[in-house]
Amino acid sequence: MRRSIATVSLSGTLRQKLEAVAAAGFDGVELFEPDFTHFPGMAGALGRMAADLGLTIDLFQPFRDFEAMPPGLFARSLDRAERKFDLMQAMGAPLMLCCSNTSPLSVDEPELAAEQLHALAERAARRGLRVGFEALAWGRHTARYGQAWDIVRRADHPALGLILDSFHTLSLRDDPAAIADIPGDKIFFLQMADAPLLSMDVLQWARHHRVFPGQGDFDVVGFYEQVLLAGYSGPLSLEIFNDMFRETPNRRTAVDAMRSLLYLESQVRQRLATRAAAARPDARAADVLQVRELAEPPAAPEFAGVAFIEFAADEATAPGLGMQLRQLGFRRAGRHRSKAASLYRQGDIAVIVNAEPASFARSRFELHGPSVCALGLRTPQPQAAQDRAVALRSQRHRSPLGPGEVEVPAIVSPGGNLMHFVDERLGPDGLFAADFVPDEDDDTAPDAGLRRVDHIALGLSLEQYDTWTLFTRAVLGLSLAESQELADPFGLVRSRAAADVARSLRLVLNASLSSRTLTARTVGRRGDGGVHHIAFASDDIFDSVARLRAQGVAFLPISPNYYDDLPTRFDIEPALLARMREAGVLFDRSADGDFLHIYTRAAADEGLFYEVVQRIDFYDGYGAANSAARMAAQAQAQT
Amino acid sequence: MRRSIATVSLSGTLRQKLEAVAAAGFDGVELFEPDFTHFPGMAGALGRMAADLGLTIDLFQPFRDFEAMPPGLFARSLDRAERKFDLMQAMGAPLMLCCSNTSPLSVDEPELAAEQLHALAERAARRGLRVGFEALAWGRHTARYGQAWDIVRRADHPALGLILDSFHTLSLRDDPAAIADIPGDKIFFLQMADAPLLSMDVLQWARHHRVFPGQGDFDVVGFYEQVLLAGYSGPLSLEIFNDMFRETPNRRTAVDAMRSLLYLESQVRQRLATRAAAARPDARAADVLQVRELAEPPAAPEFAGVAFIEFAADEATAPGLGMQLRQLGFRRAGRHRSKAASLYRQGDIAVIVNAEPASFARSRFELHGPSVCALGLRTPQPQAAQDRAVALRSQRHRSPLGPGEVEVPAIVSPGGNLMHFVDERLGPDGLFAADFVPDEDDDTAPDAGLRRVDHIALGLSLEQYDTWTLFTRAVLGLSLAESQELADPFGLVRSRAAADVARSLRLVLNASLSSRTLTARTVGRRGDGGVHHIAFASDDIFDSVARLRAQGVAFLPISPNYYDDLPTRFDIEPALLARMREAGVLFDRSADGDFLHIYTRAAADEGLFYEVVQRIDFYDGYGAANSAARMAAQAQAQT
Structure with a gap:
């Protein structure tokens, strides 16, 4: 499975974007042309930079307003394409995205569109390049993938294929079911984007509010499933125009992007497995080329409540926190065996106040003052929970353990606090029985229910x-x-x-x-x-x-x-x-x-x-x- | 002319809002009910607080989902209205805004709507209160003012009138021309809002993107003109739902609000004057009740270029700025007669570097370092330009003058820098000839054209x-x-x-x-x-x-x-x-x-x-x- 992302999805200069994308483990990028236009080096230098980072340039995009144009404009556009092919060859980008025409000068003649795209593909083929045609949701005459496929089919050129983008299909509430009927090798590229459901002009929606799959409301899993059923075996890529992503530090965005793809893959893998295992197994599902390459993290954990809430404090602030908890009806139930930490209990609730010097809690305290630095989540599958999180690009956290203390799998949540996965089998007190020495002398605070x-x-x-x-x-x-x-x-x-x-x-x-x-x-x-x-x-x-x-x-x-x-x-x-x-x-x-x-x-x-x-x-x-x-x-x- | 503003238009607690509104010179407010619901005092206390600030509560709003309901719900809504009438009496609010029903339970029967609104008005009248009915652009059966007026007319109750809101009419591209035919005394209240032209769901547009008249793209002047032609003589009010205004410090918002109304009035006054002076004078235009109360600031100035740009500096940074200007082809053309300021010239451009201690420039330097602190704008009407600005709630600025120096009318622009209005009759050098001693010895820097x-x-x-x-x-x-x-x-x-x-x-x-x-x-x-x-x-x-x-x-x-x-x-x-x-x-x-x-x-x-x-x-x-x-x-x- 090759994973890719469009450079427009991240903030920063082109070099910074490529570095972030490479660091997050992507295989390639879609190069958004304006990023190249403002890049201080020439095309060859860009290709070398990408290669040095272990990235391929999978796609050059977008090439606009090409097909179904009157002859004079068509000739001019072919010249324009040749200039872009020069760049693609120099940077090593094998595929150009040509998006459906939005120009008022274009005509509603699929046959003409096919003929002109054939000519474009022929020019590309002479240089060993390919062209993918994509229906923009706001394309003037071609807005749906079915129309774009009809044109590609008519054009009938080996160097011309279809490019699919989940946003353009799902924003129009178009049905992706017919994608599975398109020959997989005629789908040249797949762009995935999710979005919240908004009632606004589709162009504004597309340019400002796309999000990564799993962050929005679209059925991106169903869409991807159809593409795999078609037999598509090319890269899985993200193209996200989002105002917030434009300003978010790009390392974080790139991690979200990778998490999004891995999650999407794991969901579609389950769907395909369900199809294959159905009473009437789906022959196509069994044939999906990439199924073994799809990410397969451990299943999401079940939860059984919050095991504990841990506050970061220091010696000066811990007594104040403790007093506040007593006022709320908690009693001090124990001291940690090896650390400067106290346990407070009420009902099923456990609160830890951690003032241990040189600890994780202390580092959070120094950043944020007295504050919650960790949550303990009770689950029957603590190790699988951590493994899933790590598979989905969360960071594993290991705390130093004292003798006899219980190891609790933990991860770093976004922003830097910890989440511990506490084994449900330890029971409500098991974890604390091992780690904390009971504090018998404190039973004065009245419980608040x-x-x-x-x-x-x-x-x-x-x-x-x-x-x-x-x-x-x-x-x-x-x-x-x-x-x-x-x-x-x-x-x-x-x-x-x-x-x-x-x-x-x-x-x-x-x-x-x-x-x-x-x-x-x-x-x-x-x-x-x-x-x-x-x-x-x-x-x-x-x-x-x-x-x-x-x-x-x-x-x-x-x-x-x-x-x-x-x-x-x-x-x-x-x-x-x-x-x-x-x-x-x-x-x-x-x-x-x-x-x-x-x-x-x-x-x-x-x-x-x-x-x-x-x-x-x-x-x-x-x-x-x-x-x-x-x-x-x-x-x-x-x- | 009574000027009013809805409390929802500003940020802050209700007390802070009223204080800001009073400070900006408004006469009254529309009370947005949620502001009252969270106000720590009861209705009487609110009324007294407003009165202490010199404000009336002109309108209580909104009362929702009332008209054209099945009988059971209607009875319940009447009870609800009585509770709101209690509050209105206690706070001294004479008028309730009832907006058109959005409930799926309402029915499309104008006659029923009229009958129920008649009953509501009757209840209001018993307490000496009135009800205004407003068409919401997304009302289920009543979305246009023409429909609302039809219902008010059918209801035919002296305590029931129409409320007009420019947003609801202009967002639907409805024609406001027929407003002039409505009897002025049946228009109980006027809410003005402008908006940028956006392609989105009208409810989202209304709730997040309204702006003050003059900040958007709507023909608010034409709308207001029709309302005045109708003979309306009630308050001119602003109701603005805007995400940014919700967070902007409310004193600034209130000044913008007042500026917006004054500007709107001045524009409509001109329109009415044009009508009255036309070859076939418009009888109604001469009869507009409020025309003499409309704001009439001096006309906007003409401009004849930028007279100067003034940098704030201190003794340490002024030489660096001077060097930068010389590099750009400026020559030092003079020293100020009484201040530590230098003049740089090139072509028609004049740049002043002001390092005078204890000056306005110095105060800006201390805030922002070396930076532009003032612009001189050349105009044939310097005094009128300043008078207009002050009439529209800009702050006048007076600089200390040395002997023989020219007084230049100046104002504070938003953010705190100055704009000087320089008399065009002084010619390109006149101002500087008076204030600056020529610096003959500096002609080394080559001009850059x-x-x-x-x-x-x-x-x-x-x-x-x-x-x-x-x-x-x-x-x-x-x-x-x-x-x-x-x-x-x-x-x-x-x-x-x-x-x-x-x-x-x-x-x-x-x-x-x-x-x-x-x-x-x-x-x-x-x-x-x-x-x-x-x-x-x-x-x-x-x-x-x-x-x-x-x-x-x-x-x-x-x-x-x-x-x-x-x-x-x-x-x-x-x-x-x-x-x-x-x-x-x-x-x-x-x-x-x-x-x-x-x-x-x-x-x-x-x-x-x-x-x-x-x-x-x-x-x-x-x-x-x-x-x-x-x-x-x-x-x-x-x-």
């Missing part, structure tokens, strides 16, 4: 949002809810939830579009991908709130107008409404159930805050309708 | 882009070219040009969407609204470049591939192409003429750079097609 971690909200920069979308979906195997935009008084915050099937692990990704929201400031202080807030589940939120208030926990004050408004939106028992008003608890309702929740005040230093939640029946959201109430109250609290 | 300032490019933060659009259009009376997005290797840069009719003054506004481009870094270093580069016009660019190179000026190296590509895009004389290649000159062509230009290398400290341009025939652009070449070369130069 917090039972387990409901969800963990992360604060991301906007440019990490798609990275985390792909990480949670591909590496952790979570499913993602729709992205929403929430109104903070100082700008919008984009938010989406990722959860496992059993809803034992819920992560909420928050990225501020503005630099002035609390979310943005939290990211600045606590790190990109740091924990924004932690929500604990209670079985009786009013009881928990009363106990927490008694311990001096300060909750975010909610406007009386919120409670006046609630009964105009929902039918609520007056007694419940009165209780919520008195306690300061927020309310949401979906078709599946109700949701009661409340937030603690954020610390003055823009540290994280906590949420207490109670889910009733099968409510599956996060109270997004109340996020404006929370953010307004937080802004209010600062003034 | 730079004749005049062609254009000045400013670097803006994204949130200043709309501010500058309105400032250049309204205050300076310039006309704006379409906004473009230019590809820097590290992100996109939004760019548009503003120019006077005579093309004697050309400003280019550049705002980076990314924080990693050179443009973004220049804004960071040289200030928001600071000069990004200065383009000088030459009558023979090749001669100028040769002379400048001889003086050691370093130009941005352009890739050989650029010159290989040029003849595939344009028919160019081979001899000219060879000259451009040799000199490193860039080329562009429009239907009106050709453009030759070249850039100097930016200083390592991200200071500004220079451009030399030659316009051939009537080329009216700025070589935007070459901006990618420039920005790639600049990025290259940094690596």
Whole structure:
């Protein structure tokens, strides 16, 4: 399997792009011509640079406005093509992408288009080059792959083939099923792109909002499957026009790109295996040329809750964190055998405060102050979880182990914090029994009825949002809810939830579009991908709130107008409404159930805050309708 | 004329919004209900707070999904309305905005809609309140003002009227002409919004991309004119949903808002005056109730070129700036009579290097280092130019004057630099003859053939882009070219040009969407609204470049591939192409003429750079097609 990426998908100078692409393990690139036009060296020098980096230049693109033109313009375009062929030969690019004509001067005559493309292919062939014809979704007369294939078929030249791009097909809601009927050797190249579903002009959508497969809403797996069923055996490539990728440091983008392809391959491999194993096995599926080359990471892990949350601290800040946890109803349950770390417990929740000098936690503390530096995720497949993550280009992390301590497979998540995969078979206390010495003398703090971690909200920069979308979906195997935009008084915050099937692990990704929201400031202080807030589940939120208030926990004050408004939106028992008003608890309702929740005040230093939640029946959201109430109250609290 | 603004148009908490609105001189607000729902006080307290700030609450909005509902839902909605009427009475808001129903449960029966709105108005009237009905562009059955007016007319209740919003009409390309036929006293409220022309879902467009009148592409003047012709005499209000305004500091937004209304009024006043003065005077135009209340700033000035560019420096940096100017072919032409400032001249160009301690320039130097702190714009109407700017809410600036020096009216432009309006009657040297002592001994520097300032490019933060659009259009009376997005290797840069009719003054506004481009870094270093580069016009660019190179000026190296590509895009004389290649000159062509230009290398400290341009025939652009070449070369130069 040759993997490739278009240079337009990354930020930087052409040299920097190629270096990032090579470092991420790609085999080749599609050269986006403007990158070459501004490259300080000539074509031969570029070819040598790519070769030195172990990259081939698989495709030269785009060649525009060629086919179905009146004769004078056609002659001129052939000359133009010859100049591009000169470059391709000099740099060693074997294939030119010719995209369907958008010019108002072009005519709607497939026969003429075929004839002219035949002539172009003949010129290419004389130089040992090939031409691929691609339907742009906004092409003037050729917008669908079926039309482009019809023209290629009519042209009937061995040096002319079809180029497919998932964006152009899926953005038009065109059916990719007929791709499987195209002879595989006539598909010269495959470009994959995903996108969020947006209601806008397709050209704007294509130029600004494409994302890597797995980051958007398109059925890219189904599309790729059809291409493989056709017998395609060329490179799998990415062509992504995205405003954010244009500015994101390109090493990170290149890793996301590779992760995206490996994930896509693993999904399509499963689909093909299902076809082959079906009651009426699909003959074509068995024949797919590349099936053995498709990536096959271990299956995504199942999860069984959050095993622990680890805070980075130092000796000066650890006692404050500990006091905060006691106020929240945690008791100190142990000291680490070999490290300066304490364990706090309440219900199924375990929180570690790690102040060990020269540790990973300490390095995070030095960057971000007291903050969450690691999560422990409980799973029956800890090793497979780590292996999958590593196969999908996450970094493995190894911690130094003391004698008798349990080794927990861990990875680095985007932004630099750790995720540990904790073996479920250790039970709720097993890990801590091995690593921590029980702390019997601390049983003074009254429990607040917090039972387990409901969800963990992360604060991301906007440019990490798609990275985390792909990480949670591909590496952790979570499913993602729709992205929403929430109104903070100082700008919008984009938010989406990722959860496992059993809803034992819920992560909420928050990225501020503005630099002035609390979310943005939290990211600045606590790190990109740091924990924004932690929500604990209670079985009786009013009881928990009363106990927490008694311990001096300060909750975010909610406007009386919120409670006046609630009964105009929902039918609520007056007694419940009165209780919520008195306690300061927020309310949401979906078709599946109700949701009661409340937030603690954020610390003055823009540290994280906590949420207490109670889910009733099968409510599956996060109270997004109340996020404006929370953010307004937080802004209010600062003034 | 009462001027109002919806609270959703600004960032901040509700108190902060009201304070900003009051400070900008508004009379009232439209209260966007969610702002109230999250306000920490009750309705009475809000009313008192607004009154204390000298503001009325003109409108409570929005009341949604009311009309044309099945009976059960209708009864429930009436109850909901009563709760909102309670609030309105308590806060002193006389009018409720009811927007057309978007619910799939609503029915397409105008008669039913009218009947239910009649009932709503009756309930309102009992409390001394009124209801205005507005057609949302995405209303399920009522999307156009004509439909809404039909329903209001059928309902026939004195407490029910129409609310008009320019966005909903103009986004649907609906014709506002029939508004003039609606009885003015049945139009209860007017909301104005402008928008750029975008091809997207109208709801997304409405919720994220509205701008103040004068910042977008809609014919808001024509719309407002029809409303005045109808005899409307209520408030003129702004309702703007804009992602950027949500995060921009609200004092600045409020000033833009007021400037926008004053400019809109002045434009419509002119239109009405034209109507009244026409061969067949329009009886209605003479009757417009508010015409005398419409703002009437002095007319926009004519311009006659850039009189001077003033750099802020100190004693340590001034010699370096002077050396740089000499290298560019300027000669030192004088010293200021009373200040530590030097004058440099070449052709019609005058550059002042101001190192006067305790001066305005010095305060800018301390903020931004050596940078342009003021522009002198030549005009036959210097005082009117300043008066207009002040009438449109720019700040007047007065400099201390030495004996015998000329007073030049000046204003503060957005971001804090100055614009001086220099009397054209002073001639090209008059201003300097009065203020500067000639410096006869400096005639060594060879002239480089730079004749005049062609254009000045400013670097803006994204949130200043709309501010500058309105400032250049309204205050300076310039006309704006379409906004473009230019590809820097590290992100996109939004760019548009503003120019006077005579093309004697050309400003280019550049705002980076990314924080990693050179443009973004220049804004960071040289200030928001600071000069990004200065383009000088030459009558023979090749001669100028040769002379400048001889003086050691370093130009941005352009890739050989650029010159290989040029003849595939344009028919160019081979001899000219060879000259451009040799000199490193860039080329562009429009239907009106050709453009030759070249850039100097930016200083390592991200200071500004220079451009030399030659316009051939009537080329009216700025070589935007070459901006990618420039920005790639600049990025290259940094690596």
